Amino acid sequence: MKLNTLTLRQAIKKLRQKEISHAELYQDVHEAIAEKNEALNIYLALDPEAVKKAEAKPDAALAGAPIAVKDNFLTRELITTASAKLLEGFRPPYESTVTTKLQRAGGVIVGKTNMDAWAHGSSTETSDFGPTKNPRNPAHLPGGSSGGSAAAIAADMCVAALGSETAGSIRQPASWCGVVGVKPTYGRVSRYGVVAMGSSLDSPGPMGKTVSDCALLLNSIAGYDSQDATTSDRSVPDFTRGLDRGVKNMKIGLCYVDHPKLAGTPASDAVIQAGKLFEMAGARYIARANLRFLLAKSHYGR
């Protein structure tokens, strides 16, 4: 089994129990990068010291797990460009709060991922360093602006990743790449050292292979930061609590476009299948065609 296909939780567990070594895990991650990065254009910068850093923190919460980081987080040790030519070769003089927290929690930055330049886009096509391709099918786009992070997870070039969202930039690429992304409430995660898109909206957040991985990663990056005056001082709950409660009696809504072009496509079938799984797990699943997307909450929220 290739160790880079492990989820964050699986990797942490196996590292803790010494079932696998950091060297083995990082070797498989770097093999995937060597094999596919040129064609998929996911990482803009890589840390050759990543495995050494990982070996130094086996007892931390994230146990030295390999994490991909969107290139708009300032990192002192890795060039940060926000995928903009203007910042080519930029060595940040300080570290973002989120990457500081990530590393303190035992996460190790494998590399920096491609994105829409300055995060202005929703496809990762506008990167000044070329578009990222979707690992599930390179003829398709990964979404964006956190397209590189979503693709890094889908291509098993890391076990989890960090992205940032102003209006869809975590959830949309996660969806296009078939991974999980969480957009935290604004103010929950610090923006200090994140290249700004919309300062009163930007929300850094976790991306991963499972919901549980995202919850674990969010635990390590959330919280008040004196360097970001808009972070909330409310205490941070344990986001992994209640995950085993399931979806029983939860109301799950799906609003879809009823169009002959979409019917029977693999993507459409997968969404229908997901709905069936929710129903089987005890959720109330409600599908409605052709709702008005704009102002959906105002029209249908109650």
Added chain:
Amino acid sequence: MKSAAISASDVARIATLAKIPVTTAEEKKLAIGFNATLSVVDKLFSIDTSTVAGTHQVTGLVNVFREDEVDVVHMLSQEEALANASRYYNGFFVVDQIIEQG
């Protein structure tokens, strides 16, 4: 309430202010784009918000202050601040003049 329409000459003026060269064809195209965005704003006006309290932000924070002290930990030296500058002189950034003298 309806937002004002943006004309091609409005686009030309914004482009001049932003120092972005725009062709006549692009002016027309961008005006269409601007107006499409404004039409979304017009749709927002269709919602009855008379009973909804204004929400300016979601954190509930009011008047965030800190002590008026120099934060040495987060301070950059002049050298660190200039380390990535393409041009500097005597410890300062060198930038193009953008305001005419007179």
